[in-house]
Amino acid sequence: MTTTFPRSSPSALGIEARGIARFLDALESTPDVEPHSIVLLRHGQVAARGWWHPYTEDRVHLLYSLSKSFTAAAVGIAVREGLVDLDATALSYFPELDAEITDERSRRIRVRHLLAMASGHREEALDRARAADPQDLVRGFLLTPPDEEPGTVFAYNQPCTYTLAAIVRRVSGGSLVDYLRPRLLDPLGIDDLAWKRDETGAELGFSGCYAPTWAVAKLGQLYLQRGVWEGRRILDEDWVAAATSTQVANPDEGNPDWSQGYGFQFWMARHGFRGDGAYGQFCVVLPEQDVVLALTGQSLDMQAVLDAAWEHLLPAIDAADPDATADADLEARLASLGLPAVQGGRLPDLAAGPFRGDGVERAAFSRDGDRWRLGIEVDGGTLSVPVGEGEWAVDGALAASGAVEPDGTVLVDVRFIETPHLAHVHVDPEAGTATASWATEPLHDGPLTLRRPAD
Numbered sequence: 001m002t003t004t005f006p007r008s009s010p011s012a013l014g015i016e017a018r019g020i021a022r023f024l025d026a027l028e029s030t031p032d033v034e035p036h037s038i039v040l041l042r043h044g045q046v047a048a049r050g051w052w053h054p055y056t057e058d059r060v061h062l063l064y065s066l067s068k069s070f071t072a073a074a075v076g077i078a079v080r081e082g083l084v085d086l087d088a089t090a091l092s093y094f095p096e097l098d099a100e101i102t103d104e105r106s107r108r109i110r111v112r113h114l115l116a117m118a119s120g121h122r123e124e125a126l127d128r129a130r131a132a133d134p135q136d137l138v139r140g141f142l143l144t145p146p147d148e149e150p151g152t153v154f155a156y157n158q159p160c161t162y163t164l165a166a167i168v169r170r171v172s173g174g175s176l177v178d179y180l181r182p183r184l185l186d187p188l189g190i191d192d193l194a195w196k197r198d199e200t201g202a203e204l205g206f207s208g209c210y211a212p213t214w215a216v217a218k219l220g221q222l223y224l225q226r227g228v229w230e231g232r233r234i235l236d237e238d239w240v241a242a243a244t245s246t247q248v249a250n251p252d253e254g255n256p257d258w259s260q261g262y263g264f265q266f267w268m269a270r271h272g273f274r275g276d277g278a279y280g281q282f283c284v285v286l287p288e289q290d291v292v293l294a295l296t297g298q299s300l301d302m303q304a305v306l307d308a309a310w311e312h313l314l315p316a317i318d319a320a321d322p323d324a325t326a327d328a329d330l331e332a333r334l335a336s337l338g339l340p341a342v343q344g345g346r347l348p349d350l351a352a353g354p355f356r357g358d359g360v361e362r363a364a365f366s367r368d369g370d371r372w373r374l375g376i377e378v379d380g381g382t383l384s385v386p387v388g389e390g391e392w393a394v395d396g397a398l399a400a401s402g403a404v405e406p407d408g409t410v411l412v413d414v415r416f417i418e419t420p421h422l423a424h425v426h427v428d429p430e431a432g433t434a435t436a437s438w439a440t441e442p443l444h445d446g447p448l449t450l451r452r453p454a455d
Helices: 017-029 064-080 111-115 126-132 137-142 158-172 176-188 213-224 237-243 302-316 325-335
Strands: 035-042 045-051 209-211 273-277 281-286 291-297 355-357 360-368 371-378 381-387 393-395 398-404 410-416 422-428 433-438
Touching (some): 017 035, 017 302, 064 158, 064 176, 064 281, 126 137, 137 158, 360 422, 360 433, 381 393, 381 410
Antiparallel strands (some): 355 360, 371 381
């Protein structure tokens, strides 16, 4: 795993380790917050890093809408190379659609409007765009007339980012990942990044990027360094300035850190700016403190994650006289992070199945050495995972833990450890039934595809 960043300690970087520990406490104890990883950088050095087992340093993690910030970087590089003009219309990159797009507002949507989520639509247009053209989302989007003049209103709108990715593919003649590989990924030492594609073979752009936490930290550090990496300019400084400052106001967003303005696929925040994705994927950049915070997780309350950062982590930066003796305790804690396994009684003999019920076509247990292995038939395929007792058993992109509950039923939690997601499988051996439910609902995958896409 190439990290690039030299290791340091919190106190050497002017950070009080106890503040980081309090931040970890908050992440682990706040309802609807579940952390999977943390990387904290200051002055380009590692102040803290850790992964909650069964998540590990070398694994990719589905970033959901944090993918948008990687797409925007591709646009920024294309602007630097003269392939994309921020003031050109989106339609100009798809001349084959010119005769069909007759709405004047649609024709006036510019690249900079797409980047700023300011296409003129008052609300998310993804479903309307798909209804307009189920096969070509760009065409469907441009056939969906904006409600207002482009550039005047904010609406978080997936087709904006999909269209940006399509523009990069159009001007480069290849895939989004192929374009990023020599220009961003290789220079930053991002060895593993994959992107979910739609039925046409195109990367989603607005979601579906799988990358390690280090990749998130590196993207944040690149923007913190105003587009320069190890002496090489990757993004123009004026691009970084525009991307990380308010391009369109969004005061109607509900949470305080979502109503501070929007840049180019970055949110402005009460402190600094950030990219983020559903269920707690974060790239937080604090220019005043020279800090980058990268987080992954399965968190329904994303505002609570930022609240904890502002309450505990931010005051620890530049704390008066940070206590170096606390560094070792923090390091030991970071090295032993883990998500709790399922607790309860020992698993009984489960070979009597198969079991069936809501969400499960068929579930059966078989012996796998000294463990049980659970096989689940769902969505026309089979998932198979060893079940740890009092621990997580890991096999490929899955991890599972199980135990007997007080009522005699069996609970097996299955984690899809290249994503945020967790499924609860309840088995009643007496009744011969099995049911499955999600802790968090996947946004664009089923259980058989919740893993890093093939290249």
